[in-house]
Each structure stands twice: as structure tokens, then as C-alpha cells.
Amino acid sequence: MTAPGTPPAKETLLARLTRGEQLSFGQQLKMLLFLSVPAVLAQISSTVMQYIDAAMVGQLGAGDSASIGLVASSTWLFYGLAMAAGVGFSVQTAQKIGAGSFGEARNIVGQGLRLTFVFSIVTGALGAVLSPFLPEILGGNPEINLNAAWYFLIFALFFPAVQLNVAATGMIQSSGNMAFPSFLHIVMCVLDVVFNAVLIFPGRDLELPWGPLHLPGAGLGVAGAALGTGLAELVIAGILLFYLLRKSPVLKKHPEERTRFRSGNLRSAVRIAVPVALEQMLMSGAYISFTVIVAPLGTVALAANSFAITAESLCYMPGYGIAVAATAIIGQVAGAGLFDTARRLGRMCVAMGMLVMAVMGALLYILAPVIIGVMSPDPEIRELGTRVLRIEAFAEPMFAVAIVANGVFRGVGDTLIPSIFSFGSIWLVRLPLAALLSGGFGLPGVWFAMAFELCVRGVLFLRRLLGDRWIRKFREQASPGGKIAEEAAEEVAEKASDSVSESIPDPPPENVPS
Helix, strand or coil: CCCCCCCCCCCCHHHHHHCCCCCCHHHHHHHHHHHHHHHHHHHHHHHHHHHHHHHHHHCCCHHHHHHHHHHHHHHHHHHHHHHHHHHHHHHHHHHHHHCCCHHHHHHHHHHHHHHHHHHHHHHHHHHHHHCCCHHHHCCCCHHHHHHHHHHHHHHHHCHHHHHHHHHHHHHHHHCCCCHHHHHHHHHHHHHHHHHHHHHHCEEEEEEECCEEEEEEEECCCHHHHHHHHHHHHHHHHHHHHHHHHHHCCCCCCCCCCCCCCCHHHHHHHHHHHHHHHHHHHHHHHHHHHHHHHHHHHCHHHHHHHHHHHHHHHHHHHHHHHHHHHHHHHHHHHHHCCCHHHHHHHHHHHHHHHHHHHHHHHHHHHHHHHHHHHHHCCCHHHHHHHHHHHHHHHHHHHHHHHHHHHHHHHHHCCCCHHHHHHHHHHHHHHHHHHHHHHHHHHHHHHHHHHHHHHHHHHHHHHHHHHHCCHHHHHHHHHHCCCCHHHHHHHHHHHHHHHHHHHHHCCCCCCCCCCC
């Protein structure tokens, strides 16, 4: 019988690598592809879900599309906060698995799920309170503000499901299992289509060769799109949690184990997550400011901007998928103490991301009219959306550097400097340049500013990646006297204290007759 806490008998290439086995270049490349492809599919599926919402609501008219576009940057902020809360624990989980400390990895999962869920309830409640005022704050037109407020309110109410989905996905991926979460995210897209079809549109009849078919519908419009997405998130979050806690070969809860809140784990989570959360807040604030710059350009520009952002995300989501895989890979490899290997694999991940997103950028340039056309039948929106997408296509390879390198750095808990890079480039380059160019060049000028800033950000990340400070810092923290080593020692002490306290019998009840 396998002892509790041991890894599965069939080892993956990543497990063999962290155990100290030498892998050839071809095996390392195979490992990166095997872990990246499912993660890419998961990221694309999440974007397809936004694409589905935009395309379905786009059939209702430009005003309804603009109402979703108005609050899109705010929903991204919440998604970013959910990701930041989860990454503080999923990175530690990957590092513990790489070091062979499977029991501690499971304990971190238990802590992370509880704390991120509490965080999501508080954050969702704040979002719900803010929802009636948000569209006006963002400078929306009165005719779209009501729908925008309803969309954001429903999103905020479902935010706990979003958080559990994000946290459980990150923890399962940290164990090297990219396939199962990816499959479920594809299922989530299918559920989103079904729920949206019923909730957005009123009931209607379809004429089929064998007779009419009645399709039920609630006719909720924009609110139906938010509700459909929220229900899809809720269903998939439940399945992911069941798998994580009951079925995952490495991370499922053992009956004899109890979740213990370790001060070292909590400090590590804060150290990793806070810079990411601040980055997401400040960058989302920048995206909101970006929306404020676009809003005065008119409803057509606002709708074209929203559709173009959704369409462009299909291009860069593969980069985020590779970044997710890179975080798990680098986290496990660095946790195993293979620092030179971690540096080499990090560079391989970034090179792969650049190649993939260069191809995607070329496809984006060619297919821009078709992509925008699917989301909106309005000829003005289609023409303007196509123009700005073709500007952005040229920035995709350098955007890949920033995305994937960020995932590499997160694997070793290096989040502060990358967050400063992202925040600084968007606030000091993109926004001033967009404000300057919007007056004379309209939406194309705003998107040129975005493309230029992405190239600047890519250069900053590439320079850090090609140096060794990011991995040297982790090596120093993991060495005797470093933060990671001190926190690991505290874990051992706290674990020993727990064992002693559990071994002491409970005192006899008082005032019991002899």
C-alpha cells in the first residue's frame, strides 16, 4: 500500500525532473508542450466565453454591447483580484510538490480555499454596493447605464463562484495537471452558450425540416448574459472543488489530515499575492481610465473598442496559457532546488510564447474583419474594430514576453518588480500617449498608444529574464537564513507543536462523582 503523502506511481516528465533525473532537450520541450497546450485551451475557452457574450448581446444592438463594454474593465479588475488571491497559495503548492512535501502542499490548499472564499464574499459584496454608481463614474451615456449596472451587479453576486473556480484551477494546475481544468473550462463555454441562449433572448420558434421547434427564453438581455456566465462559473467551480478535494492524486484530502493555518504559509501568500493584487488594481484603474478616454468618442467607438479588446484577447490568451504552465513548472523545479534548470526552462517558455503569439498576431491581422463581423453586424463598428485590431497585431510578440516572463517570475514568488514594470508602463506610457492621440486620431490613436506600450513592457521583462537576479533572489531566500528557509523552519516547529498538543489527552471532566 502506498503511504499517505506519496506522489502517484506513474511519474510525469515534470515529476521525474524535480526528482533529479536528467531530461534531454527534446524531453524538456515535450514537457513544456504537454503542460502548455491544455493551459492554452483553458485560457482560450475563457476568452471564447466573453466572445460568446459579446456576440450574443451584439445581436440586440450597439447600445447593449456598449453597456457590457463600459464595465468590462471593472470585471477584469475583479478577475485579477481573484487570480491574485489564488496565486499566493498555488505558487506555494507547486513549490511544496517540487520539494516532495505533499502533506504540506495539501495543507496549503486547505488554507487557500478557506481564505480566498472569505475574501471573495467581502469583495463581491463591495462590488454589489458599487454597481448602481459605477456606470456613471465611468462616464457612460444615460441610455446604457442601467443595463451596465445590472450586468455588474449580477457579476458581483456570482464572484464567490468565480474565486473558487480560479483558486481550484490554479491549485490543480500547480500539481502539473493542466488537462482536467482545461477540459472543464471548455465545458463552461458550452454551458455559457446554453444558459445565454435561454436567458438573453425571448422565446422563439425555429422552422426545421421536420417541423417548428420552440426555444424557451427569458428575454433578460444584458442581465441574462451576466446570469448565464455566472451560472456556468458556479457549476464548474463545484466540479473543480470536488476533483481537487476528493480525486486529485496529489492534493486530495486524506481522512486523517486536518487543515492547520501556518503563519509562514500566510506570510508567503501575502508576500506573493499583495504585489499582484496591487498590480491588478492599479492596472485595472488604468484600464478604467482608458475606458474614460474612449467613452467621449461615442457609442460606436466604445462598442468597437469593447469588441476589439475581446477579439484581441483570443490572440494573447495562448500566452497566458503558457504563463500558467510556466508558473507550475518553474515553481516545482525551483522548489526542488534546480535553479539553473529553472532559468533555462523559463527562457524556453518565453521563446515558445513569442513564437505562438507572433503567429496569432498574423492571423489577427488577416482575420480582423471576420472576427469583428461575428460580434456585430453594424458596418461602422466592423470597420473601426478592424482598423484598431490590425494596429495591435504588430505588438503581440513583445506582449508575449511580458505575459510569459511574468508567469516564470511568479513561479519563484518574484512578483514585486514585475508588478512595478506593468504598472509603470501602462500609467507612464499608455495613458498619457492615448490621451494625447485620442483627440486627433480617435480610437486608432488610442490603440496605437496601447501597442507601443506593450512593446515597452516586453523590453523591460525581457531584460529581467535574461539576467539572473530573479532566480538568484529565490536561491538566497531558500538558503539557510533566507525568508523561505525561515518560514519552512516555522512550519516544522508549528507542525511539531500540533503533534504534541494532539498527543496530550483531554483533562477529565470536572465535578464527576467518583
